Amino acid sequence: MALNNPTLETPVTTADKVFDSMLHAIVDGKIPAGSKISEPELAKQYEISRSTLREALNRLEKCHLIERKANVGSRVVECTIESLLEIYIVRESLEGMACRQAAIHMTDQEINEMQNMLKQHATAQALKDGIAYYQEEGDLDFHYKVILGSHNKQLINILCGQLYHLVRMYRIQFGMNSPRATRAFDEHSRIIDAIADRDGELAELLMRRHIAASRKNIEKKITQLNSDS
Amino acid sequence: MALNNPTLETPVTTADKVFDSMLHAIVDGKIPAGSKISEPELAKQYEISRSTLREALNRLEKCHLIERKANVGSRVVECTIESLLEIYIVRESLEGMACRQAAIHMTDQEINEMQNMLKQHATAQALKDGIAYYQEEGDLDFHYKVILGSHNKQLINILCGQLYHLVRMYRIQFGMNSPRATRAFDEHSRIIDAIADRDGELAELLMRRHIAASRKNIEKKITQLNSDS
DNA sequence: ATTCGTTAGATTGTCGACAATTAGGCTTTG
DNA sequence: CAAAGCCTAATTGTCGACAATCTAACGAAT
Numbered sequence: 001m002a003l004n005n006p007t008l009e010t011p012v013t014t015a016d017k018v019f020d021s022m023l024h025a026i027v028d029g030k031i032p033a034g035s036k037i038s039e040p041e042l043a044k045q046y047e048i049s050r051s052t053l054r055e056a057l058n059r060l061e062k063c064h065l066i067e068r069k070a071n072v073g074s075r076v077v078e079c080t081i082e083s084l085l086e087i088y089i090v091r092e093s094l095e096g097m098a099c100r101q102a103a104i105h106m107t108d109q110e111i112n113e114m115q116n117m118l119k120q121h122a123t124a125q126a127l128k129d130g131i132a133y134y135q136e137e138g139d140l141d142f143h144y145k146v147i148l149g150s151h152n153k154q155l156i157n158i159l160c161g162q163l164y165h166l167v168r169m170y171r172i173q174f175g176m177n178s179p180r181a182t183r184a185f186d187e188h189s190r191i192i193d194a195i196a197d198r199d200g201e202l203a204e205l206l207m208r209r210h211i212a213a214s215r216k217n218i219e220k221k222i223t224q225l226n227s228d229s
Numbered sequence: 230m231a232l233n234n235p236t237l238e239t240p241v242t243t244a245d246k247v248f249d250s251m252l253h254a255i256v257d258g259k260i261p262a263g264s265k266i267s268e269p270e271l272a273k274q275y276e277i278s279r280s281t282l283r284e285a286l287n288r289l290e291k292c293h294l295i296e297r298k299a300n301v302g303s304r305v306v307e308c309t310i311e312s313l314l315e316i317y318i319v320r321e322s323l324e325g326m327a328c329r330q331a332a333i334h335m336t337d338q339e340i341n342e343m344q345n346m347l348k349q350h351a352t353a354q355a356l357k358d359g360i361a362y363y364q365e366e367g368d369l370d371f372h373y374k375v376i377l378g379s380h381n382k383q384l385i386n387i388l389c390g391q392l393y394h395l396v397r398m399y400r401i402q403f404g405m406n407s408p409r410a411t412r413a414f415d416e417h418s419r420i421i422d423a424i425a426d427r428d429g430e431l432a433e434l435l436m437r438r439h440i441a442a443s444r445k446n447i448e449k450k451i452t453q454l455n456s457d458s
Numbered sequence: 459a460t461t462c463g464t465t466a467g468a469t470t471g472t473c474g475a476c477a478a479t480t481a482g483g484c485t486t487t488g
Numbered sequence: 489c490a491a492a493g494c495c496t497a498a499t500t501g502t503c504g505a506c507a508a509t510c511t512a513a514c515g516a517a518t
Binding site: 016051054087090 | 245287315318
């Protein structure tokens, strides 16, 4: 699956491999959110020098997965609701624009591939709710394809290179196997239609609504949780 | 001026200082766009070790000012028209959203300050076109305030921490003292009005038009240049 | 008892040297 | 003469050690 390596660059240097390894560890919560990172300890754990580790830490910082303070050290970012909602705000605007650009710049072949992908998701969804996991992965795949379809390097870099690791982190750590599965599927379908029609304005509108709906869904859950307590 | 230090963190470590120094050098074109970066040479020039230099290079890469390839080295990014237009696409969506959020989250005091700033720009513009430079700086100040007004850390980080260095780089190296000065001022004014009215939808629309107008202005210039040749 | 200053320990920042990889010129061969 | 392969030089990646800085525990003074 291409998700794990969005930059499409196969890791070549050892710092690359450690970065990949830590990326997964953080996203999956094996290195807990908010925890402090001890350079000597991790260096020993990965059996590398501190220089190499620091190189990996720098790349993690580029993905906003860790934060560094001078002369103090690094921490894994905290998973707060506020932060999650902020990310959805950014996604709403950026992916909306990516969708508009995709309607302009995607090739017919790319559109075809995306339509086929959605059909696969449809059949996969037939063996239903049993595993909502596939739907989640499918959702990410869909968004990825749209973003890449924008053919805008800046957009792709920000969304795929930085933001999406955070999105995955939140999804996993908050255990968000969204109950919006079937509705999300319909929304995806209409977005592709708009792209296929080369209707950039509609495509952007639909994508923004799609993401805003997810955000509001999260907000609703939160207020429910708060009223429960 | 806060522009030079958008993260508001005073440089403390020597890598910080070298980063700051190189940031200016690249933005101002003293280190030419597209040029290769020799680590040993620059380390000697700044009288630091290669480790420290590489730390600075990592931060420059975070700003998308240089690009690295494994086992090959670093280059300053090229200033291409395509890239500039891509950046404006990103700005249009992100700053549009920032503006919408600013209409929601800005405090009355912040709005007041921005209105006062605009008045200053108005009088400064009275001693007119003589120096369009001030208008340019004023433009950046305006956009900065709006972005900060969104109170969204993700937005602020992407726009102020990463994209705006690139924007300044293009402005300086392409010598863009836009002829849109007076029109831009009017547009700024209406955007602030919308924010003061807490009309997020309108504020976003106006900001997107404002930036799209700049982009189209650039596109027009380019086609003119091409037809001249 | 609380607050402040001091000190010891640990952690981060910086350095110079070595190993791995690449780029370009040179030789060799068809 | 052109093209392929090798080899040298330079550059990047990695390492371990030292210096600067911060954290926290301890003790002294009010």
